[in-house]
Amino acid sequence: MSTLFGSLYGLLNPLALLLTLPAVGFLMYAYMKKGQGLRHTVASTLILSQLKSRVAARRTFRPPPIFFLELLILLLMIVAISGLFKKEPARHIAILIDNSLGMAISQSDTARATLGSSVLQEAVREARSYLGGMRSDARIKVLATSPWMKPVSPRTLSPAEADFALSEVKQAYGQDRLEFNIRQLFASGKYDHVAVFTDKRLKQSEKGTGLDALERVSIFSVGGRSQLSQERRTDLQNIAVISAEMKRSDAAGDRMTVTATATAFSTGAAEVTLQLREYSIISTGGDFLPIQTVSKTLEPGKPGKFVFTDVQAVNPLHVRIVSNDQSRSRNNRIALDDHIWVAPDSTTAEPLVISDGSLKALGLEQLKSQPFKLVSPHEYEALAGANDHIVKNAPMNIFYKYSPTKFPGSDSLFVLPPANSTFFQSTEVVTRAEVTRWLRSHPVTTYLNLPALSIPALQPLVVPPWGNDLISTTRGSAAYLGEKDGKRIVVLGFEIFPYEAGEAPVISIFTLNILKWLNAETRSSHLIPLGSPVPEPELQTAELFTHTGLVSLRQQLDSGKITPDQPGLLRYLAAGGEQKTAAVIFYDERESNTLEPGYLTLGSLPQGEAPAGADIERFGPLLAKLLVLLLLAHLIFLCIQPTRQPIGASR
Amino acid sequence: MLSDNFNPGYLRQLELLNIRARRTFLGARHGGHLSMKRGHGIEFSDYRKYEPGDSPRHIDWGVYGRSDKLYVKRFQEEQALSFFIACDGTRSMLTPTTAGKWEFARDIALSLSYVALMQHDSVRICVPGVMTTPAFSHGRGIHTLSDLLDKATTGNRIDFIEEFNQGLHQVKFPGVGVLISDLLMPFEVIQKAVNAMRAKNLDINVIQVLSDSDLDPLENETNVIAIDSETGDEVRLELSQEARAEYSYRLEQHNLGIKEFLANYGISYSLALTSQTVQEFVIQHLARTGLLA
Numbered sequence: 001m002s003t004l005f006g007s008l009y010g011l012l013n014p015l016a017l018l019l020t021l022p023a024v025g026f027l028m029y030a031y032m033k034k035g036q037g038l039r040h041t042v043a044s045t046l047i048l049s050q051l052k053s054r055v056a057a058r059r060t061f062r063p064p065p066i067f068f069l070e071l072l073i074l075l076l077m078i079v080a081i082s083g084l085f086k087k088e089p090a091r092h093i094a095i096l097i098d099n100s101l102g103m104a105i106s107q108s109d110t111a112r113a114t115l116g117s118s119v120l121q122e123a124v125r126e127a128r129s130y131l132g133g134m135r136s137d138a139r140i141k142v143l144a145t146s147p148w149m150k151p152v153s154p155r156t157l158s159p160a161e162a163d164f165a166l167s168e169v170k171q172a173y174g175q176d177r178l179e180f181n182i183r184q185l186f187a188s189g190k191y192d193h194v195a196v197f198t199d200k201r202l203k204q205s206e207k208g209t210g211l212d213a214l215e216r217v218s219i220f221s222v223g224g225r226s227q228l229s230q231e232r233r234t235d236l237q238n239i240a241v242i243s244a245e246m247k248r249s250d251a252a253g254d255r256m257t258v259t260a261t262a263t264a265f266s267t268g269a270a271e272v273t274l275q276l277r278e279y280s281i282i283s284t285g286g287d288f289l290p291i292q293t294v295s296k297t298l299e300p301g302k303p304g305k306f307v308f309t310d311v312q313a314v315n316p317l318h319v320r321i322v323s324n325d326q327s328r329s330r331n332n333r334i335a336l337d338d339h340i341w342v343a344p345d346s347t348t349a350e351p352l353v354i355s356d357g358s359l360k361a362l363g364l365e366q367l368k369s370q371p372f373k374l375v376s377p378h379e380y381e382a383l384a385g386a387n388d389h390i391v392k393n394a395p396m397n398i399f400y401k402y403s404p405t406k407f408p409g410s411d412s413l414f415v416l417p418p419a420n421s422t423f424f425q426s427t428e429v430v431t432r433a434e435v436t437r438w439l440r441s442h443p444v445t446t447y448l449n450l451p452a453l454s455i456p457a458l459q460p461l462v463v464p465p466w467g468n469d470l471i472s473t474t475r476g477s478a479a480y481l482g483e484k485d486g487k488r489i490v491v492l493g494f495e496i497f498p499y500e501a502g503e504a505p506v507i508s509i510f511t512l513n514i515l516k517w518l519n520a521e522t523r524s525s526h527l528i529p530l531g532s533p534v535p536e537p538e539l540q541t542a543e544l545f546t547h548t549g550l551v552s553l554r555q556q557l558d559s560g561k562i563t564p565d566q567p568g569l570l571r572y573l574a575a576g577g578e579q580k581t582a583a584v585i586f587y588d589e590r591e592s593n594t595l596e597p598g599y600l601t602l603g604s605l606p607q608g609e610a611p612a613g614a615d616i617e618r619f620g621p622l623l624a625k626l627l628v629l630l631l632l633a634h635l636i637f638l639c640i641q642p643t644r645q646p647i648g649a650s651r
Numbered sequence: 652m653l654s655d656n657f658n659p660g661y662l663r664q665l666e667l668l669n670i671r672a673r674r675t676f677l678g679a680r681h682g683g684h685l686s687m688k689r690g691h692g693i694e695f696s697d698y699r700k701y702e703p704g705d706s707p708r709h710i711d712w713g714v715y716g717r718s719d720k721l722y723v724k725r726f727q728e729e730q731a732l733s734f735f736i737a738c739d740g741t742r743s744m745l746t747p748t749t750a751g752k753w754e755f756a757r758d759i760a761l762s763l764s765y766v767a768l769m770q771h772d773s774v775r776i777c778v779p780g781v782m783t784t785p786a787f788s789h790g791r792g793i794h795t796l797s798d799l800l801d802k803a804t805t806g807n808r809i810d811f812i813e814e815f816n817q818g819l820h821q822v823k824f825p826g827v828g829v830l831i832s833d834l835l836m837p838f839e840v841i842q843k844a845v846n847a848m849r850a851k852n853l854d855i856n857v858i859q860v861l862s863d864s865d866l867d868p869l870e871n872e873t874n875v876i877a878i879d880s881e882t883g884d885e886v887r888l889e890l891s892q893e894a895r896a897e898y899s900y901r902l903e904q905h906n907l908g909i910k911e912f913l914a915n916y917g918i919s920y921s922l923a924l925t926s927q928t929v930q931e932f933v934i935q936h937l938a939r940t941g942l943l944a
Contacts, residue, residue, distance in 0.1 A: 043743040046836065051901070
């Protein structure tokens with residue numbers, strides 16, 4: 001395809017153009033032969049050979065005017081066969097700005113990550129340049145990717161308005177989820193083109209289905225990370241605080257031990273200092289008080305633990321990277337991941353996850369507030385048989401595709417128990433199960449629009465007498481719960497892992513509700529992953545304290561659901577008047593690891609319905625009409641050819 | 652079989668005609684033509700002195716009475732005429748087939764043959780390269796001649812002079828020779844043919860047969876490759892209006908040259924156009940030329 005006069009032109013059957021050369025050659029040959037004249041046998045060429053008008057040989061090709069008419073007809077036929085079409089430039093365009101944490105990389109040698117020197121700012125400049133070449137009648141939606149995809153403006157904009165709206169794109173925490181977001185945009189059917197401005201590089205789909213995607217998506221890779229070369233690695237180093245957890249130093253005392261983990265994404269060892277601070281709303285009017293400082297040398301790419309001991313935790317705690325040396329700024333290009341909030345409370349025992357897989361595979365690592373302990377089924381049986389305290393003290397268990405030989409002594413969640421389980425019965429796996437009924441007004445189903453729950457594969461459960469059917473589908477029971485032997489039990493016949501937080505909100509809230517109901521709510525109410533909704537119904541007030549200031553959540557409160565979009569300390573008044581505090585945290589190595597370029601893979605994209613105005617004009621009908629006219633002209637031309645009267649000889 | 656041209660009316664017209672030779676010839680037998688032989692024919696010729704032994708019946712007593720001398724009448728003996736018709740049956744006479752030149756020439760030959768046969772003349776038709784008929788001298792011979800001409804496989808590529816001479820060789824007695832051809836051949840060939848006939852002491856008549864396509868070849872064509880039907884030579888042409896005018900001029904010049912050549916030897920020339928009818932040409936035109944009376 002190529003652009004001409006602002007429109008894209010292409011050919012449906014470009015191979016048909018190969019006919020041009022032989023067709024034109026054939027026509028020319030025919031006229032050259034005709035120009036030589038038809039062969040006629042005459043009685044004698046005795047007299048004819050004496051004529052002066054003999055043509056010895058025709059060396060130059062001088063066709064008559066009708067040749068050009070026939071050539072035009074021939075060429076138009078070829079063009080019609082080749083399927084010439086015109087595609088109006090995309091008029092419904094989505095401009096997706098990656099404002100994830102990784103875009104906060106400071107590209108200046110001296111300045112830190114502030115607007116004006118970040119990759120995000122460069123992306124905005126690129127977007128403005130892109131808008132500059134757009135038709136004025138294009139309809140544009142400007143969206144930002146993080147912490148979840150949302151438009152900058154509720155309505156579609158003109159290019160000039162979009163240019164102005166780009167100023168509203170702010171640096172955010174969170175991931176970009178570009179592939180997911182791009183698919184969402186096309187699936188909506190509102191856009192015929194998406195322009196993405198990101199620090200990621202495009203990686204074409206190995207299955208070769210990216211061509212269609214490449215025509216519908218423009219990827220603008222900005223920033224040094226997208227053009228990462230060996231030489232530039234030393235300029236894009238970063239240090240990030242990954243996590244911070246607090247545990248009681250001893251079972252009886254009120255002293256806590258805070259363990260913070262940081263990683264240096266550097267080419268060499270990095271000297272890192274973490275500071276533990278206390279955030280006091282009452283005594284200091286909302287300010288930080290330093291408590292302790294711990295320094296450590298981190299090996300490149302390896303997490304290092306910073307332990308703050310003997311901490312008296314009354315107020316919320318905050319950990320941050322400190323550095324007195326401004327020259328160190330080159331080693332720490334992103335400031336947003338230099339700090340983390342610590343929840344004011346923590347559990348002493350860890351819930352158990354009994355699975356042959358990993359916590360990462362189950363997505364449970366995203367629940368930073370809840371350090372689950374993973375044991376294999378074999379290990380569990382051994383520990384349970386030995387009445388080990390790990391099993392005995394575990395506040396809850398999550399059995400993933402496993403059913404123990406002995407019924408657990410703690411609240412437990414069973415996800416896809418084997419069909420031949422002792423305690424649980426189920427039937428063969430089925431597909432296309434649609435939710436028909438669910439247990440309403442239950443804490444587990446709070447905040448849930450269960451008909452929106454997608455269950456690709458269901459292992460229909462047989463609800464025992466002690467259980468209550470939690471979710472019924474067209475293919476059987478998908479979940480039930482109840483109390484057995486004094487323990488709360490939830491059994492699921494469909495997959496809820498891996499936990500994907502905001503990417504799968506229904507499942508995520510369902511999972512958090514289950515965990516909360518099973519008394520594993522400790523972290524979920526005190527540590528909230530960024531982008532996850534606060535699993536509290538009917539919040540009355542809510543405010544978020546960030547390291548840069550107070551953020552009002554009134555707008556979210558009015559909508560009925562609070563989803564913090566940046567790290568901070570969330571203080572809210574729950575239903576019943578209970579004041580609660582939770583830390584909103586975020587960490588994603590893909591965003592913080594500045595040494596590794598991110599890749600964007602485009603496969604086949606959903607078609608959706610073509611938005612109004614997106615049109616492809618095929619020239620076939622027009623060419624057909626034109627050809628008919630030309631053929632008619634050709635016919636008339638032939639008919640009106642003068643018939644010469646022979647010159648009669650004298651008789 | 653005679654063509655449709657030979658309807659009863661035309662045949663009756665032909666029967667009223669005579670072949671006229673401009674010279675007297677030595678005939679083999681009695682016929683309707685004056686012979687070189689002197690003898691007992693019915694045509695008075697002149698006187699000679701009486702010689703003993705002459706028949707007294709031939710003494711012209713009137714002259715004796717006036718001159719007192721005895722003279723004997725001398726008479727020219729009337730003989731049968733040898734009539735040789737060479738009819739060109741080469742490819743040029745058949746090109747284009749729709750022109751009908753060969754048929755026209757054939758019918759002229761048959762018409763003259765009929766007239767000759769009605770006079771009890773000896774008729775032999777030669778189609779060079781194809782055949783030479785035996786001599787026919789009776790009226791019924793016209794049908795045989797017609798059949799022979801119908802069966803003739805014309806349109807061959809031949810050495811015209813060689814074949815013509817072969818046919819001419821069969822002429823034993825001088826008489827009337829008619830050459831019927833389109834004469835669209837090099838002048839030298841025509842010259843040789845005429846000279847060969849002159850060597851046979853024939854009273855030569857040349858009839859040129861041309862069709863419309865000879866007068867205006869390749870009507871409606873502009874650019875054309877003309878192929879000679881006999882030689883196969885190719886000529887590429889741009890037949891503009893001017894070119895056609897030039898062609899007409901050159902054809903006329905060609906014909907004029909032939910005519911002048913023939914005139915030098917007292918040979919009559921006639922131009923037959925296929926746009927006429929055979930009857931028109933034979934009855935009206937040939938009568939004016941003197942071949943027929």
